Amino acid sequence: MPKFEILLQAIVNGILIGSIYGLIAIGLTIIFGVMRVINMIHGDLIMLGMYLAYWFVILIGGGELPPLLIALPVFFFIGCLIFRTLVSPVAKAGGEMGTLLITAGLSLAITNFVQLIWKADYRSTPAQLVSTSYSFVGLSVSSALLFAFFTSAILVIAVSIFLMFTETGRAIRATAQDQEAAMFMGVNIEKMMLIAFGIGVALAGTAGVLLTPIFYVYPYVGFVYIVKAFVVVVLGGMGSIVGAALGGILLGVTEQLGTLFISAGYKDAFGLIIFVLVLLFRPSGLFGRSRL
Amino acid sequence: MEKRNFNIIYSLIGLAILIAIPIFEPSKYVMHILILVLLNVVLGQSWNLLGGFGGQISFGHAAMYGIGAYTSTLLYLKVGLSPWIGMVLGGLLASLYATILGYITFRLRGPYFALSTLASAEVIRLVAQNWDTFTGGDDGLSIHFEIAPRVVEYYIILGIVVGTILVMYAISVSRMGYYLSAMREDEDASRAIGIDVTKLKVLTLAISAFFAGIGGSFFASYQLYFNPHVVMTVHTSMQMIFVSIVGGMGTIVGPVIGALLLVPIAEIFRVISPAANLLIYGLVIVVVMRFMPEGIIGLRKKFLRK
Amino acid sequence: MDILLETRNLNKRFGGIKAVSKMDLTLRQGEILGLIGPNGAGKTTFFNLISGFLRPDSGSIYFQGEEITRMKAHEICRKGIARTFQLVKPFGKMTVLKNIQVSALSKSQSLREAESIALETLDFLNLLQFKEKVAGELPVGYLKLLEVAKALATQPKLLLLDEPIAGLNPSEVTRFVEVVRKIQNRGITIFLVEHVMRFIMPICDRLVVMHYGEKIAEGPPAQISKDPTVIQAYLGVSYA
Numbered sequence: 029m030p031k032f033e034i035l036l037q038a039i040v041n042g043i044l045i046g047s048i049y050g051l052i053a054i055g056l057t058i059i060f061g062v063m064r065v066i067n068m069i070h071g072d073l074i075m076l077g078m079y080l081a082y083w084f085v086i087l088i089g090g091g092e093l094p095p096l097l098i099a100l101p102v103f104f105f106i107g108c109l110i111f112r113t114l115v116s117p118v119a120k121a122g123g124e125m126g127t128l129l130i131t132a133g134l135s136l137a138i139t140n141f142v143q144l145i146w147k148a149d150y151r152s153t154p155a156q157l158v159s160t161s162y163s164f165v166g167l168s169v170s171s172a173l174l175f176a177f178f179t180s181a182i183l184v185i186a187v188s189i190f191l192m193f194t195e196t197g198r199a200i201r202a203t204a205q206d207q208e209a210a211m212f213m214g215v216n217i218e219k220m221m222l223i224a225f226g227i228g229v230a231l232a233g234t235a236g237v238l239l240t241p242i243f244y245v246y247p248y249v250g251f252v253y254i255v256k257a258f259v260v261v262v263l264g265g266m267g268s269i270v271g272a273a274l275g276g277i278l279l280g281v282t283e284q285l286g287t288l289f290i291s292a293g294y295k296d297a298f299g300l301i302i303f304v305l306v307l308l309f310r311p312s313g314l315f316g317r318s319r320l
Numbered sequence: 321m322e323k324r325n326f327n328i329i330y331s332l333i334g335l336a337i338l339i340a341i342p343i344f345e346p347s348k349y350v351m352h353i354l355i356l357v358l359l360n361v362v363l364g365q366s367w368n369l370l371g372g373f374g375g376q377i378s379f380g381h382a383a384m385y386g387i388g389a390y391t392s393t394l395l396y397l398k399v400g401l402s403p404w405i406g407m408v409l410g411g412l413l414a415s416l417y418a419t420i421l422g423y424i425t426f427r428l429r430g431p432y433f434a435l436s437t438l439a440s441a442e443v444i445r446l447v448a449q450n451w452d453t454f455t456g457g458d459d460g461l462s463i464h465f466e467i468a469p470r471v472v473e474y475y476i477i478l479g480i481v482v483g484t485i486l487v488m489y490a491i492s493v494s495r496m497g498y499y500l501s502a503m504r505e506d507e508d509a510s511r512a513i514g515i516d517v518t519k520l521k522v523l524t525l526a527i528s529a530f531f532a533g534i535g536g537s538f539f540a541s542y543q544l545y546f547n548p549h550v551v552m553t554v555h556t557s558m559q560m561i562f563v564s565i566v567g568g569m570g571t572i573v574g575p576v577i578g579a580l581l582l583v584p585i586a587e588i589f590r591v592i593s594p595a596a597n598l599l600i601y602g603l604v605i606v607v608v609m610r611f612m613p614e615g616i617i618g619l620r621k622k623f624l625r626k
Numbered sequence: 627m628d629i630l631l632e633t634r635n636l637n638k639r640f641g642g643i644k645a646v647s648k649m650d651l652t653l654r655q656g657e658i659l660g661l662i663g664p665n666g667a668g669k670t671t672f673f674n675l676i677s678g679f680l681r682p683d684s685g686s687i688y689f690q691g692e693e694i695t696r697m698k699a700h701e702i703c704r705k706g707i708a709r710t711f712q713l714v715k716p717f718g719k720m721t722v723l724k725n726i727q728v729s730a731l732s733k734s735q736s737l738r739e740a741e742s743i744a745l746e747t748l749d750f751l752n753l754l755q756f757k758e759k760v761a762g763e764l765p766v767g768y769l770k771l772l773e774v775a776k777a778l779a780t781q782p783k784l785l786l787l788d789e790p791i792a793g794l795n796p797s798e799v800t801r802f803v804e805v806v807r808k809i810q811n812r813g814i815t816i817f818l819v820e821h822v823m824r825f826i827m828p829i830c831d832r833l834v835v836m837h838y839g840e841k842i843a844e845g846p847p848a849q850i851s852k853d854p855t856v857i858q859a860y861l862g863v864s865y866a
Contacts, residue, residue: 066431114610122613124430125377129565132379133605136558140599148595247595251554255442258435297446300439307428307436495731502717502728509715512677513780514703514732 037167038284044173045242046280047180048235052253053260053272054184055231061204061267062224064124065115068131070232071254072138073103077236078245079146085153085240092175092237099233107229110134111222135250143247150244172241179238183231184273191269200224204267252296259303338478342471351470355542357583358477359535364563364575365484366531371561372569373497374524375504377434380421380441381560384414384529386448386552388536393461393546394454403467404476407537414533415526417444422522429507438554445552460547467541477538484531488572491527500524504570532560555598562601566608568617577616630655630784630815631676631707636685638671638839645671647839649685653784658806658816660830660847664860668839669819670712673788676817677709678702689784703732708782710773712789712819718762722753722772725761729779740779747779751805767798774805778814785809787818791825799825827851835859 052074059067080102081095088094114134118126161168191197202210203220211217235253243249260279264271279299286298341354363385370376391413392406401409425436448455455461468476491497499520502510507517540546550556563582568574582601589597612619631653638646645668653659661669674680676687678699686695694702717725726744727737734740748754751771756764761772770790777785787806791799799822806829810816820826826833826847833850835843837859843850850856 066435114606118609118613122609125375126609126613128377128431128434129561130606130609132558132561133602133609135602136555137599137602137606140595140597140602143595144593144599255439258439262432297443300443300446303439304424304436307432308424493737495735495737498724498728498731498737501720501724505717505719506715508679508699509711509717509776511679511699512703512709512711512715513729513776514700516698516700 033167034288035285038288039281040167040169041173042281042284043277044169044177044280045284046277047177047273048238048276049253049256049260049279050273050276051180051183051231051238052235052257053264053276054187054269055228055235056254056257057261057264057267057269057272058187058224058231059228060261062200063115063119063203063221065119065127065225066124066131067225067228068128068254069110069135069138069250070228070257071250071252072135072142073106073229073232073250074236074239074253075139075142075245075247075250077103077233078240078243078249079142079236080233081237081240082151082153082245092172092241095237095240096179096234099237100230103233104226104230106233107226108222110229111225115225116218116221139247139250146247148247150246152244153241170242176238176242180235183234184269187227187231188269196220196223255296255303256299259299259306262303262306335482339475342474348470351474353583353587355470355474355477356586357579358474358481359539359542360559360563360579360582361481361576362477362484362531362535362538363560364567364578365488365572366528366535367560368564368569368571368575369488369491369500369531370524370528372564372571372574373492373500373504374521375500376521376524377430377561378437378525378528379434379554379557379561380437380439381528381532382552382554382556383437383441383444384418384532385536385539385556385560386444386548387414387417388533388538389540389546389551390448390455390461390536391533392537393463393540396463396541397461403537403541407534407541410537411530411533414529414536418525418529419522422525426518426521438557441552441554441557445548448548448552456547458547458549460545460550461540462545463541464544466544473538473542477542480534480538485572487527487531492572496520496523558598558601558605562605566604566615568615569613571615571617574615574617628655629653630690631817632688633676634686634688636672636675636687637683638668638675638680639683644839646675646682649836649839649841651834651841653815653817655783655815656810656813657831658810658818658829660826660833661817661819661836662821662826662833662850663836663842665821667836667859669836670788671839672836673709673786673819676702677707677786703780703782706781706783707786708777708780708784709786710770710777710788710790712792714766714769714773716761716764716769716772716776718760720761721757722759722761722764722775723748723757725772726775726779729776730781732780743779743781747775750778750808751775766793767795770794770798770802771805774809778809782814784815784817787816787820789819789821791820791822803829823851 052070056067056070059065077099080099081092084095114130115127118130161170162174191201199210199215200220200223202213202215203217207217256279260275261272263278264275282298367378367381370378388410391410392403395401395406395409396403421437421440425433428436449458451457499510499515502515503517503520510517536551539551559582563575563578565578566581567577585600586597589600608615629652633649633651636646636649649672661672663669671680675682678697678701682695686693688694689705689707694705717728723744726747727740730740730743734743748757751774753768753771753775756768764772774787774790791802794802803825806816830847832845833847834841835850835856842859843853843856
């Protein structure tokens with residue numbers, strides 16, 4: 029049984045990392061909740077965000093903030109573009125399966141395109157090589173993780189406020205709850221979906237920026253995160269933002285503890301098994317209301 | 321199920337040509353390409369049964385393919401069992417995996433089912449990667465001498481292709497085939513007319529997995545080397561999807577066309593890089609899903625209707 | 627007349643809402659029973675419980691004396707209860723004939739036999755001219771008939787019709803009335819949910835009224851239309 033400090037360190041790390049997982053999952057769950065699309069490129073958008081931050085730091089220098097501020101609008105725009113040209117037409121023609129397949133194909137294309145131009149080498153930003161950590165109470169916490177945690181928290185709160193208190197936000201929620209009813213109330217469904225997709229993508233890209241100083245960047249890294257994101261979304265309940273946030277933290281902590289008690293190689297397997305178990309026994313998630 | 325684009329005369333002519341080819345002593349390279357095409361036809365038919373006919377998208381067929389490969393190879397290396405018997409066992413073990421998966425995930429619809437096939441396949445891959453003592457881990461397994469001359473391998477895979485297509489055809493004209501089409505269109509309506517959707521899903525999964533497993537075993541016996549990254553990743557699954565979708569989902573000739581496209585593309589881009597290859601696959605899938613979801617066959621149909 | 631279907635104290639909750647509460651219902655062979663009630667009264671939920679698409683929380687359902695409470699939807703179909711869906715669910719990419727042929731396969735093993743049952747059903751409903759048409763291309767009125775055709779092809783003893791005439795124009799409604807009468811003449815018992823009184827009144831032998839998940843009235847149509855409890859449920863105001 030490991031010492032208490034080690035346990036606590038694992039839990040704290042888990043919470044901090046979990047906040048990013050939550051951010052990613054929220055983006056995915058918004059997209060799913062509003063338009064019933066399972067966005068298979070979500071992970072690759074994270075990867076693109078990571079590369080954005082990487083190249084920014086390498087070529088221009090400076091900290092995390094500039095790429096973060098750029099990522100938000102850029103990825104929002106990219107999301108809208110992808111929705112308009114690919115997701116929306118296929119959703120109308122082929123339904124859930126069609127969008128699943130087209131986003132899967134797009135994911136294949138994006139990851140391999142990146143591999144072609146930037147090679148498969150694992151990259152890390154200088155920040156990783158010289159990371160500052162703060163210590164208190166016997167724990168050491170990296171500044172990058174802290175920054176990620178606070179940024180995620182701010183973004184999550186901002187998105188929640190948007191969805192709950194603005195007119196557009198409410199219209200988006202209405203679309204998620206009952207498309208037909210929303211249409212009768214005069215909501216422009218197409219536009220709401222567009223915005224929701226854009227937001228989801230923006231959150232993914234931003235999460236990537238936050239992850240850059242913490243993990244290696246390489247073309248297939250998206251796959252790892254999208255699997256985790258699915259686990260979180262299903263754990264927390266499809267379409268539930270609170271669920272996604274809490275689920276993210278739960279996954280983060282579980283992973284850190286699992287690595288401690290079992291083995292690192294199977295770390296990713298925990299999430300997967302949890303995923304299938306939850307789908308089987310509590311498909312509405314631990315927290316959320318959903319419709320499977 | 322839509323009209324089967326399965327013209328018996330053309331098929332028999334095609335088969336005759338394929339049987340005759342080795343007589344002309346083509347180069348080893350050409351034989352290699354033909355074998356790859358035929359293998360991919362089997363894999364495409366496998367995925368197509370579940371995805372094209374049954375409407376259940378699976379992202380985890382690589383697991384069944386890989387299980388086939390590992391089963392026959394391990395049995396051969398450890399126990400000396402003939403790879404051809406091992407192949408059948410590989411198919412059966414893959415079926416077993418699929419049956420268990422099916423019973424666990426039967427409640428899941430569409431995308432959730434797809435995701436759980438992916439998650440499950442990933443777990444299997446992680447096991448193959450981490451259980452080094454048994455599976456050789458990341459390094460994979462290799463067989464150190466040729467199991468059969470290339471020509472023999474060619475006829476074996478050709479035989480498998482014929483068998484696979486016959487089975488698929490038989491299913492498509494049977495009660496099961498009709499039920500599959502119904503299930504693809506609407507699961508609830510299917511239940512309402514007495515279809516046991518659960519049993520049908522599991523059965524289809526098992527049959528589909530059997531052929532994927534056989535394909536994997538054959539690959540192992542032919543290529544004589546593989547590791548988890550070659551046979552058990554999502555890329556392998558996506559290749560099977562490519563073969564089914566591009567030619568025409570839900571048709572029997574579709575995967576044949578898909579395989580005929582997939583292998584040459586792979587060869588052309590192999591010179592550049594495997595990433596370029598996969599990039600093309602991805603782009604083609606995107607284009608097909610966006611503009612011609614019925615695949616190349618669908619294009620031909622549209623063309624003929626005018 | 628024998629009792630064909632019976633529910634005893636059937637209950638179903640969704641979260642905090644009681645969708646179906648203490649429903650006791652008896653359905654006699656050969657009759658046409660109508661289930662009416664304001665929107666959200668629980669009618670479709672009740673249908674889903676009987677046809678096996680939902681599991682009740684408590685209570686029991688008996689069909690021809692056999693308990694079917696926990697049976698799955700496809701098993702219930704095989705027992706002889708067929709249903710249509712409020713939002714039609716055709717097998718869109720298949721032809722009309724194939725749609726019905728697949729349904730007929732539930733009682734017949736051979737494709738050929740199923741095809742002849744399908745043709746006979748099409749003839750019965752005057753839909754033969756559409757047999758080769760792709761189902762997804764049919765207009766709403768015919769899609770509704772296709773729903774019924776698919777259900778009939780399973781050779782049921784009890785037919786559940788869930789809002790069969792929603793979205794139909796008056797002449798289509800009249801034709802539907804004839805269809806329902808024809809079906810009754812074949813000896814099939816019919817249980818239907820509808821809102822349109824013009825349709826319900828002439829056809830149904832008896833009516834059951836649901837409100838907030840509970841049965842509030844039961845009886846012949848003439849009696850029900852004058853029942854103050856029923857009127858109040860619909861209008862929310864007490865009429866003398």
